[in-house]
Amino acid sequence: MTDSVMLTLLHLLRDGEFHSGEELGEALAVSRTAVWKQLQKLGELGLECESVRGRGYRLSAPLELLNASRIADLAGVDPTLIQLEVVTDSTNAQLLSRSSTLRSGSFCIAEQQTAGRGRRGRQWISPFGSNLYLSGVWQFEGGAARLEGLSLAVGVCIAQVLESFGFRGVQLKWPNDVLVDGRKLAGILLEMSGDPAGVCQVVVGVGVNVRMPSCAAQSIDQPWTDLASMSSEQGLESVGRNEMVASLVDALSRLMVEFERVGFARWRAAWLERAAFMGQAVSLQTANSEIRGELIGVDGSGALTLRVGGEERLFYGGEVSVRAVS
Numbered sequence: 001m002t003d004s005v006m007l008t009l010l011h012l013l014r015d016g017e018f019h020s021g022e023e024l025g026e027a028l029a030v031s032r033t034a035v036w037k038q039l040q041k042l043g044e045l046g047l048e049c050e051s052v053r054g055r056g057y058r059l060s061a062p063l064e065l066l067n068a069s070r071i072a073d074l075a076g077v078d079p080t081l082i083q084l085e086v087v088t089d090s091t092n093a094q095l096l097s098r099s100s101t102l103r104s105g106s107f108c109i110a111e112q113q114t115a116g117r118g119r120r121g122r123q124w125i126s127p128f129g130s131n132l133y134l135s136g137v138w139q140f141e142g143g144a145a146r147l148e149g150l151s152l153a154v155g156v157c158i159a160q161v162l163e164s165f166g167f168r169g170v171q172l173k174w175p176n177d178v179l180v181d182g183r184k185l186a187g188i189l190l191e192m193s194g195d196p197a198g199v200c201q202v203v204v205g206v207g208v209n210v211r212m213p214s215c216a217a218q219s220i221d222q223p224w225t226d227l228a229s230m231s232s233e234q235g236l237e238s239v240g241r242n243e244m245v246a247s248l249v250d251a252l253s254r255l256m257v258e259f260e261r262v263g264f265a266r267w268r269a270a271w272l273e274r275a276a277f278m279g280q281a282v283s284l285q286t287a288n289s290e291i292r293g294e295l296i297g298v299d300g301s302g303a304l305t306l307r308v309g310g311e312e313r314l315f316y317g318g319e320v321s322v323r324a325v326s
Helices: 004-013 021-028 032-045 068-075 091-096 143-147 150-164 227-234 241-262 265-273
Strands: 049-052 056-059 082-088 106-113 132-140 170-173 177-180 183-194 200-208 281-285 290-298 304-308 311-315 321-324
Touching: 004 021, 004 032, 004 056, 021 032, 021 056, 032 049, 068 082, 068 241, 082 091, 091 106, 091 132, 091 183, 091 200, 132 143, 132 241, 143 183, 143 200, 150 170, 150 177, 150 183, 150 200, 150 241, 150 265, 200 241, 241 265, 265 290, 281 304, 290 311
Parallel strands: 082 106
Antiparallel strands: 049 056, 106 132, 132 200, 170 177, 177 183, 183 200, 281 290, 281 321, 290 304, 304 311
C-alpha cells in the first residue's frame, strides 16, 4: 500500500513542475536523503520522474489524482457507493469478495492495480494514476440468462460516454473491447457470483487507457491507444480523469437499471452502428476450433452472427476472440 509520505509527495509533484529537494523535504518534514529514497519508489508505481541539477524533480507528465467525493458529486450518486483504493490487486476482485453484502450500484475505483485482469486470464496493465480502473456490482434475479448481451451493452455505454467528450471513431469489437483505428482503448470484464439460475451478483469491470506511460506500454502485446493520444490526434481538449470516471459511473448506473428491465435488445442497434470488422472476413477462435466467416452482426441476445459457407450461424459468449483476417 502506498504510504502517507508517498501520497503527500505525489500531491506535491502532481502539477508536473520542478520542485527542489529542499522544498520537498520541508513539505514532507524529512531529510533530502529521505526525499531521494521516496523518489526512487516512483518507478515502482509506473511513474516517470525527471531530475535536473539546479532545478529539482518533476513528473514527466502532470498527475491528476482521483477524488472519491468529487466523483460521487459529479456522477450524482451516494458517496457511500464509491470505494476508492490507492493500490489494490484488482477492482473486480475487491467487489467479488464482498458481492453478496454490497448494495447494488457500489463501485470500486483504484489508482493502480497490481493484479489487473482482462479476459481469458490476461494481465491488464495498470500503472499508477495514469488510466482508469473501475468496477461496479449489481444484483440480478433470474441468473445468468438475464445477463445475455450485457458486455455488449456496457461497450455501447463506454462508447457513448467517450463520444459525449467529442472523441470520434470509437468502435466495438465483440464481445468486450473498445477500439479506435484498430487499437485497443478500453476493455470490459464481467464476472458473476451467486446462483447461476437464481439471484446472482454481476461485477462489471472497465479499464480505460488515459495516459499510458511509455515504461508500462512496453508490456502490452497488442496495438493500443489512449485518450491523451486521441485528444492530440483529434484536436480535442484533454479530459480529466475524475470527470471521465464520474461520467462512466453515472452512465453505468443508468444502464444497469434499464438492462435489468429490458435486456440487450435496447442496445443492439447502437452496438451495430459501432461494430468493428462489420462485413469483413474474420476468424472466430475458441479453445478447440477456429471458424472463418463474414461478420454480419449480433442478434437480440448479443450472439455473434457470421456468414459461414453461405449460411448464417450464431456464436455465443465464452472463450472466444474475433480478429480480422489479413
